Amino acid sequence: MKTSEDTEQMVREQYTTTTPGTSLERPKNEYVYKIGIYGWRKRCLYLFVLLLLIILVVNFSLTIWILKVMWFSPTGMGHLRVTKEGLRLEGESEFLFPLYAKEIHSRVDSSLLLQSTHNVTVNARNSNGEVTGRLNVGPKMVEFHGQQFQINSKDGKPLFTVDENEVVIGTDKLRVTGPEGALFEHSVETPLVKAEAFKQLRLESPTRSLSMDAPRGINIKAQAGNIEALSQMDIKLHSSDGVLLLDAETVRLPKLPEGTRGGSGISQGLYEICVCPDGKLYLSVAGIGSTCQEYSRVCQ
Numbered sequence: 001m002k003t004s005e006d007t008e009q010m011v012r013e014q015y016t017t018t019t020p021g022t023s024l025e026r027p028k029n030e031y032v033y034k035i036g037i038y039g040w041r042k043r044c045l046y047l048f049v050l051l052l053l054i055i056l057v058v059n060f061s062l063t064i065w066i067l068k069v070m071w072f073s074p075t076g077m078g079h080l081r082v083t084k085e086g087l088r089l090e091g092e093s094e095f096l097f098p099l100y101a102k103e104i105h106s107r108v109d110s111s112l113l114l115q116s117t118h119n120v121t122v123n124a125r126n127s128n129g130e131v132t133g134r135l136n137v138g139p140k141m142v143e144f145h146g147q148q149f150q151i152n153s154k155d156g157k158p159l160f161t162v163d164e165n166e167v168v169i170g171t172d173k174l175r176v177t178g179p180e181g182a183l184f185e186h187s188v189e190t191p192l193v194k195a196e197a198f199k200q201l202r203l204e205s206p207t208r209s210l211s212m213d214a215p216r217g218i219n220i221k222a223q224a225g226n227i228e229a230l231s232q233m234d235i236k237l238h239s240s241d242g243v244l245l246l247d248a249e250t251v252r253l254p255k256l257p258e259g260t261r262g263g264s265g266i267s268q269g270l271y272e273i274c275v276c277p278d279g280k281l282y283l284s285v286a287g288i289g290s291t292c293q294e295y296s297r298v299c300q
Contacts, residue, residue: 200225245279274298 037045071078079090079228086103093111102145106112114120124133124146133146151160161168174190176182181202203287212218219229229235237244271283274292275297284291 243280247279 025235074237076082083087089157104112119136119138122135123131126132136143147163149162150158153159160170272291274282274284274287280299282298
């Protein structure tokens with residue numbers, strides 16, 4: 001606690017320092033107080049300021065080094081440029097996590113290459129985040145999951161369309177070059193089946209029947225070869241409303257059985273094939289001589 005004498009002494013000191021020409025005695029040195037930091041505290045403060053300065057210089061140098069190494073610029077970073085259309089990335093890039101984008105396209109003079117050590121997956125999502133379409137390119141197969149898969153030409157014409165109900169090929173010609181041809185487990189609808197030039201066309205059903213149906217007619221034509229129909233059992237040519245027309249210079253049936261003549265007037269179930277002037281065929285009961293004239297009324 002300060003006493004009255006101390007208070008008086010402090011007032012006297014202030015008066016002495018502020019009033020010129022006074023003859024009062026100045027206080028002794030024991031009443032003079034030094035203001036500031038001295039000794040080891042001052043050295044520690046200078047050391048701390050120096051350390052902060054060194055850290056500031058190091059951080060500034062690292063910032064300059066990072067900006068230079070990463071190729072930061074006002075337009076982007078490295079090969080990545082920010083344009084009005086979006087982001088432009090030049091050269092090869094590696095993405096460690098999924099990439100979300102609305103549109104990805106390459107430059108006009110180069111192609112777009114997507115490469116991965118395992119597989120490349122492209123997903124399409126709706127507004128709720130659900131996957132509506134997926135294209136997965138793996139090391140052994142290419143899978144597509146979606147309601148419809150379609151390949152268009154550069155003019156926008158559908159070339160190949162696949163959905164749950166059917167497969168539509170929109171090209172003018174479907175060419176199968178495999179040595180075993182094409183295998184169809186069910187029916188095929190097409191206006192024309194044609195082989196390559198100087199190649200044979202073969203329609204075969206190993207274990208089932210082969211049926212060709214058309215509402216207006218079936219035309220089988222070989223311009224430079226023969227037409228053969230082979231069957232283990234029977235070959236039937238049937239026309240419900242029209243006629244069966246064999247239009248050729250010569251019609252041969254080389255393996256027809258030949259009957260033996262029995263007693264007089266007995267045909268033994270043998271028949272003679274007769275031909276009308278208009279090409280119509282009919283059977284007549286075989287006899288010793290020709291019996292076609294007897295049944296020629298069929299031609300009328």
